[in-house]
Every structure is written in structure tokens, then in C-alpha cells.
Amino acid sequence: MVHAPERPDPGAPPVRINLYSDTQTRPTPAMKEAMMRAEVGDEQHGDDPTVHALCDRMAALTGKEAAVFLPSGTMCNIIATLTHCRPGDEILAHETAHILTSEGGGHAALGGVQITPLRGPRGMFTAEEVRAAIRPRRRHAPPQTLLEVEQTSNLGGGAVWPKAQLDAVAAVAKEHGLATHMDGARLMNACVASGIAPAEMAAGWDSVWLDFTKGLGAPLGAVLCGTAEFIDAAWRWKQRLGGAMRQAGICAAACLYALDHHVDRLAEDHANAKAFARGLRQIPGIEVVEPDTNLVYFDPSGAGVSAPELVRALRMRGIQISLLGGRIRGCTHLDVTAAMVEEALDVIREVLAERG
Numbered sequence: 001m002v003h004a005p006e007r008p009d010p011g012a013p014p015v016r017i018n019l020y021s022d023t024q025t026r027p028t029p030a031m032k033e034a035m036m037r038a039e040v041g042d043e044q045h046g047d048d049p050t051v052h053a054l055c056d057r058m059a060a061l062t063g064k065e066a067a068v069f070l071p072s073g074t075m076c077n078i079i080a081t082l083t084h085c086r087p088g089d090e091i092l093a094h095e096t097a098h099i100l101t102s103e104g105g106g107h108a109a110l111g112g113v114q115i116t117p118l119r120g121p122r123g124m125f126t127a128e129e130v131r132a133a134i135r136p137r138r139r140h141a142p143p144q145t146l147l148e149v150e151q152t153s154n155l156g157g158g159a160v161w162p163k164a165q166l167d168a169v170a171a172v173a174k175e176h177g178l179a180t181h182m183d184g185a186r187l188m189n190a191c192v193a194s195g196i197a198p199a200e201m202a203a204g205w206d207s208v209w210l211d212f213t214k215g216l217g218a219p220l221g222a223v224l225c226g227t228a229e230f231i232d233a234a235w236r237w238k239q240r241l242g243g244a245m246r247q248a249g250i251c252a253a254a255c256l257y258a259l260d261h262h263v264d265r266l267a268e269d270h271a272n273a274k275a276f277a278r279g280l281r282q283i284p285g286i287e288v289v290e291p292d293t294n295l296v297y298f299d300p301s302g303a304g305v306s307a308p309e310l311v312r313a314l315r316m317r318g319i320q321i322s323l324l325g326g327r328i329r330g331c332t333h334l335d336v337t338a339a340m341v342e343e344a345l346d347v348i349r350e351v352l353a354e355r356g
């Protein structure tokens, strides 16, 4: 099977420590209670008060005029592309961007756009790199209409774009008539880590979205924000793609709960990630990227075990962790405690010791 996700291996023990992804958090009992109490209506008809409350709150939080509730972050990205661009247009994004590597080619398949990869360390690029990628507007060249960034950069190691660098790349885009889109899947991680408010972070960006199913711990939902005109146009694509929902307030209530209770605590995830990185670095041969937020990328091959072998060995000991681009990614979140991080480090040391 290539397309359907694999079912869990029946031979593997239950997962005790889940460092696989912040998408794997389970809704807490208090979040479920908030969902049960939610006032709901037909979202597709504009009748769901809880969805309205969430969208109003997100528009205010990101400093935009309006917002729309969508089932996933991937749908936020594709709807932003469909709204900002026309078929034949070109998007500039980092070579590791989720829209380029991880959305099934949807931007080309559905939007007819091409994505030109920009390079730079940790998922980021500079204003000079954007300037160098911009071509004079001629009929031979594809119209360059959108610049996209990820805050934080996922494959860049959860790296937080410095605000000045974000502003600088957005300014170059504006200077050349490109729209700007921020993939804020983990925007609140960036804001908590840097102490910069979301509205300030997203100030140079025409559209921005936040995923509630990453570190914020909701079961479903993402909110895309922008001008009233942009969100109005985005609604047509939401309808076309089947993203218009019904009693979605049940899920919006979980997102509102997450905004109230799960944002400040992201600092704990960041501290746990730093502790995990510190422990890994003390193991001879393991190469670790210092985390800005909740993602810890490391390569154990210098310690005598390949990344896939270590992932498998950990899984057989009840620890789930992911393999991404030949490296291991450990992710801290709501369901990972400091004690679990220490235990994971112990188990990694054990596995390495057994291999001599």
C-alpha cells in the first residue's frame, strides 16, 4: 500500500511515550467538556455561534480583518494558494516548505501553480535570496504572485524566523507586487518562544493561519485569517473543496479552549525539547540540532546505529518517534512530560549500550 496510512504493527507493544508528533495529542477531559457544552448551528449557513467566536478571536489575535474555520492546515494552505494565485502563477517558498514537500502536490494539481524553492539554513531565507529569485515581469516568465514562509519552520527544526528577517522578506515581496502568506501551523510556538505577539509576527503577511491540532491539542481544525475580501473569496473555495461544515462549533469549542489553556504551556514543551537535546548531545556520536521550540532533529549514525534502526528499536520498547528525511525527529507536546523525556533518553542509551 502506498496511499492509505499503515495500521499500527500488531506485534509492537503499546506506545508509552509518544514523541512522534504534536498532532498525536488526545483532547483532555476539560477540552471534551468544553466541546460538549458548545452552542452549535449550521456552520455552512453562518449559524454556528461558536465558530463565529473562534473566527473573531483569531482575526483579533492575528491582527487581520476576518477569519475562516477549516478542517485542516493543509486546506488553509491550498485555499490561500487558490485565493491568491491563478493557474500558471509561481509561488516562492523554502525548499523544505510543507506546501512543496508534504501536501501531495496539491498546489500544482488543484491550483495549477508552480513553487520555486528558495534555499537557506533552518528553513529560512534572506531578503537578498528573495530579491535574487524575482524576475523582471515579462510574458516569458510565470507571474510571481506569492511569497510563502513557515513560522515555525517544521523541516527547519522548529526554527523561529526572527521578526526582522520576516519583515525584510515580506517587504521585498511587497516591493515587487507579490502577496505574502504565512503557514503558521506552529505560530503560537514561535510567539511563545520569542515573546512576540501573533499580530505583530504576522503584520507583513496578507494571510496567516494557525493549526489547532499541533501543540494546541485540539482534535481538528485550523483558522485562516486575512482581509475581509480575501476571506470572502476563500469561502468560495471552502465550499468547492467540501470544507464547509455543519455543527463545527463542537470542534471550534476545543480550539477556543486551547487558546485559553494550551498556549502559555507551550513553554513547557520548549523546555522539554531543550532537555531532550541536551541529553542527546551528551551521548557520543549523536548529532543534534539545537531546538528553538518543540522539535528536536538528530542523527544517531555517528553513535553506531542508523536512524531507521533506532526508530524501530525504540518502537519495540514503547517509544514512538519519527523518521524524517534520514534524521530522527522528536517532538514534545501536551502528552509528553519531563519524566518521559528522561526515560526516552535512558532507553536510547540502553539501545546503544546493547549494540556495544
Ligand SMILES: *Cc1c(COP(=O)(O)O)cnc(C)c1O
Pocket: 071, 072, 073, 074, 075, 077, 098, 099, 150, 152, 153, 154, 183, 185, 186, 211, 213, 222
Ligand atoms: C502540519 C503542518 C501543515 C498541515 O497541517 P494539517 O492540519 O496536518 O493539514 C502545514 N504546514 C506545516 C508547517 C505543518 O507542520
